[in-house]
Amino acid sequence: MPKHAQLEYRPMHLAETRKIILWSLAWTFLAVTMAVCGAGPASPGPQADLVAPGIWRFHFGDPEPFTPTHFRSAALDSAGLEKMPASPVLPVDPAKITFYVSGRGCSVQLPMESDESIYGLGLSTKLFDLTESENGRTGRRVFLKPTDSPENDLGESHAPVPFYVSSKGYGVFVDTARFVSFYMGNVAPVQAPAETGGGGVQTSIAELYRARTQRVKTMLVDVPAAKGLDVYVFAGPAMLDAVERYNLFSGGGTLPPLWGLGIHYRGYARYGADESLALAARIRAEHVPCDVWGVEPGWQSKTYSCSFTWNTNQFPDPDGFLRQMRAMGYRMNFWEHAFTHPSSPIYEELKPWSGNYRVWDGLVPDFATPQGREIFLKQNRVALFNRQVEGVKLDECDDQPDSAMPWSFPPASAFPSGLDGEQMHSLFGLLYQQTMLTPYREQGLRTWGLVRNSHALAASLPYVVYSDSYDPKCYVRGVVNEGFSGLLWTPEVRDAGSVEDLYRRLETVMFSADAVINAWFIQNPPWDQVNREKNNHGELMPERAAVTEAVRKLLQLRMSFIPYLYTAFNEYHATGKPPIRALVLDWPEDPKVRKLDDQFMFGDSVLVAPMFAGEDRRTVYLPAGDWYDFWTHAKISGGNSLEVTNGVSQIPLFVKGGTLLPLAEPVEFIKPDTCFEITVNRVGGQPAEFTLYEDDGLTMAYSRSEQNQILLHTDGGQPSVRRSGNYHGPDRFKIAGWKTF
């Protein structure tokens, strides 16, 4: 481990007050002297240790033992980091960083420039540039608390990640499991020069309390309870570089199994085996693409809290049920949460390895202990993993930090590992994911699942974050934000306000990390009936055949993008580049994308601009360069905004000129030996190379280099395909043809 930084501060006790005052005066005197004299070397500030190329660590005080780096999901990817350009210069001036510790916790102040924008801090679905408020560039406080209600303007989310990235081309990760607050330039340290405010008498409350813009901006990070902190700084030079470094520091991005990129349908929660099989068969009969079948709570004898034993009234023969579903080609995903019901066979054994408060009468397993993990897994193996289920959905692992009637465990909880309830709430989703990933890793298999809470250094985890909230614009903003924080997000589709709403929602989810249709509270697929009550009364829409046909096409569109998306994920794994990301990461110099929170890049060359029900047009901004409309192939010059009026099921998509876009013949579902028939589209002149990544699509063999790279390129109009690598299984991709857009 690198040495500690030179400046170490201690907790302040009453007796030390006078000493601290003297110190403050001394520091002030020093600072004033230096400022007045304008000579001599500046205070060097705390020392930073180089952790990896372009990553520095500041070590302040006495950090807590239980932080995200203590519970790493994967080792830092040093090979990947070595490939990044080293940045010799620390991108933040250490002389402007200060640390303070008190009995309450500790805080760090970092410098900010007045025109600096900040992004990230997890999966907010409401905020984007965190220095913006309704009053302009006033800055704001962002609260990093895990919540089940992400549509808030406090920055609380399903995945509150203490990592942010700056428009100035650097990132900062605060290694803590505390509910941190970040003040984005809206605090006024006494040392900073005074503003020139304090004007006339106001007679309006709104005017009195209006947020004001600071001339000199400071980032304040407020960490409760901790007496010390490691703060990591990630160099650019561009924002995307900083994000990539953070993701490689996290172990690199996750690589889904190929089938994980297909369509994911979750059945009605009250359905037993027979009804599930019948619906699954109908979906096959109607040729609606579907790879993953999700079984909601009904499979368990007790839920809220969970028994992790099968409800044999509903599912009298679990093995038979699974066999029949698999015979139809479905991969199986099972819902659960961690709270363990008294009737579960592991209850008594788990009790000493649980928190000291129950949730819905269930134990809260301490996943920070090997015993807690193993006892919990034991019953999950019996029920699920020994049956080779391909994935799980990990529900209810978030919190309601600001609720008068919270359902989860109190932050004051104690766990045998030594974690308290606040730390556990921050880490609960991470630790739960790690636990449930174990059986797959033991078998060298990949999985793809869902989780309702995540946190820092999560890039390597094969779980996609989802929510109960359902605002379509917020859902899109989640997609736009996910790439800043090493996270994946699905704007899942449930019921809909109208057929148009169904199409628009489906369009967006097709361009997300997990194409989930979550019909947990409707008996029939939403394309049979969008209205929840009617759906559950069996009143299907008269136009359901036409809707099914349109939906089928939309789902097929997703299926055709799978090879392309698989490349984006392989690069996420190898280089840390997020497969889905905000435009500001690709065009950091373009001021027009700084606030663009309703468009995103899907891979390197496709720009997605979702539309919303009730809006027959939208403005799309295309950055500089040539672009091609995906549907019409019309060429559009970038650097401008345009208005689009795409009809339903034709989501506005724009392909970057000078690229190769491989699109596959859609399949209904992906078998172990599925070989995608690919047409390579030449988009614009002089297209750059494109690499497809080929492997078994199922196991971890790719991590042992059992992988091929299929290099597509054109040389003076002449297409060529070069396959190389160590994967020797059946071909997954066949280049069936080339086309010009």
Add this chain to the structure above:
Amino acid sequence: MPKHAQLEYRPMHLAETRKIILWSLAWTFLAVTMAVCGAGPASPGPQADLVAPGIWRFHFGDPEPFTPTHFRSAALDSAGLEKMPASPVLPVDPAKITFYVSGRGCSVQLPMESDESIYGLGLSTKLFDLTESENGRTGRRVFLKPTDSPENDLGESHAPVPFYVSSKGYGVFVDTARFVSFYMGNVAPVQAPAETGGGGVQTSIAELYRARTQRVKTMLVDVPAAKGLDVYVFAGPAMLDAVERYNLFSGGGTLPPLWGLGIHYRGYARYGADESLALAARIRAEHVPCDVWGVEPGWQSKTYSCSFTWNTNQFPDPDGFLRQMRAMGYRMNFWEHAFTHPSSPIYEELKPWSGNYRVWDGLVPDFATPQGREIFLKQNRVALFNRQVEGVKLDECDDQPDSAMPWSFPPASAFPSGLDGEQMHSLFGLLYQQTMLTPYREQGLRTWGLVRNSHALAASLPYVVYSDSYDPKCYVRGVVNEGFSGLLWTPEVRDAGSVEDLYRRLETVMFSADAVINAWFIQNPPWDQVNREKNNHGELMPERAAVTEAVRKLLQLRMSFIPYLYTAFNEYHATGKPPIRALVLDWPEDPKVRKLDDQFMFGDSVLVAPMFAGEDRRTVYLPAGDWYDFWTHAKISGGNSLEVTNGVSQIPLFVKGGTLLPLAEPVEFIKPDTCFEITVNRVGGQPAEFTLYEDDGLTMAYSRSEQNQILLHTDGGQPSVRRSGNYHGPDRFKIAGWKTF
């Protein structure tokens, strides 16, 4: 100081985890053994020290130095407490109290009974019985954070007081300046028996997350940061006894100057001396009662933040202005907040005695240091106190704990005293009040003012809490709640939605601790024009003469109650009995008053049931016994609800049978030699005695027993008046006659 309790717990370190698990197992074993055997003495639990008759202290761990008891506003009133019945039995079973400390803070668990109701925890205007939620008796979490937005269901308020009182007849005070959370029976410790829940599969989010009622209830008090805690338990036998003990522990209730009970009008913020004088003269000319004139921000050269220097453009001759106002009989109250503008003469001197973050560019004085208090006072003396202003309004001393754009200092702030920002936010209002009270106490004078933030042990402070929020039902709930926590609250009147709304709001404020009409954003009194915009455009209501007449009568009603209210305040001071309080404190055995949050007792014999604009009737519940309608003198049997249809300006008032109700001839304002002409109303048969308290009404001489008691009683219908005591100044009360209701 009493000895520390025997059981001392230590902070848990990682290395101690195993030890703690062993201890937990040992404790569990002990508890199980005892439960199974059903014999032998119970675990004694932590030891409690008797602090005063009926007050015990539990000392846990290593408490923080900066708590409400450290910054007492007044010494415990041991004489008052000695007069209370001693309670030999600790009302909470110590064996059921547990304490836990971790790196995050500490927590205490206290037993609750399943039918127990909890009240208090400060000035919530939204909550009443804190064990209730929209789902019934599920309990709730109450957050004790100071806020400027009390109309929330989290329990945050302008005065978050960590004292609660139980329907089982005891009170609990947690001595901390932290932002505590109380869980009112809605947590499930693993040790408690499991519930029988976990039923069928739900397909509704509302149903999944519905709060559930615990069979075995536990109060969890979650205190961040602290490593120890003093918890005080106050015996009954009744709730009111516990409240009285808490108030006497706080030093006894405050006694206002007599003029403080008159009408308080606050003028338009943009008015200078001339406009203020003109309006003050008009109010006298129209014979609208008014004792106190409030000057809003306009008197200062800078506000937001404050310079504490006169704006000599608006007020060229402060002394002349004050002289003229006083010549009209007004007592003067001046607005300010504590944040000190760079242009203030004390800015540089105050800087080292301020927090390390500015608010609105102003310093935050550290009122926990003698230097901070004295430097701040220095300029306030120059501007205000040397001019003998009678009172101040202390604004903006609360917080926005859950705001994305907080205007006040961050909780991570550091103060020279050693307080951090969180502690300072809890105590800021208290310390500010104490500071601003100093000049009055130096001169042996009483004052009466307003404050927007208060906290624990505040009963002795002569400041009434107010808010910017303006929901009339919440304002009434504030009046109902104030008595649980040693606080006073004014439901101040500003503009109004209609003339009816003006009357209804005025009716309520007339029966509060400070009858404030706060016209800070309207040029003319609201009885000239209730609509804010029209008022400021000089469009007065055509019916303003009639409205003024009705308002005058309402204000006169208040004036007639002053001697009666002065008695209630004298008893607040001597016995701790709140002058204004919820019915549940007087009738703890009556289940029908347990949820009654829209009626209150005003003194011992008057029940007030406010009405609201747009509602032409309301239900009033009268507890058992005879009651008399104040307006019709009709006798009503209690123990029942009745519907009333009182017209505007006749607020429903009911007088308890068997009481004497002294009512005064209203005066326009109270002079130092005002003698109230009193008619004593015999209400019902066999009226109990009533004592009027007479003194100079201005100074602290009453605390040196320079006070008379005027005992009113009837002996077989024969009225008698007996005056005794050591006050020898001019008579303040003259019994002019007796009447039968």
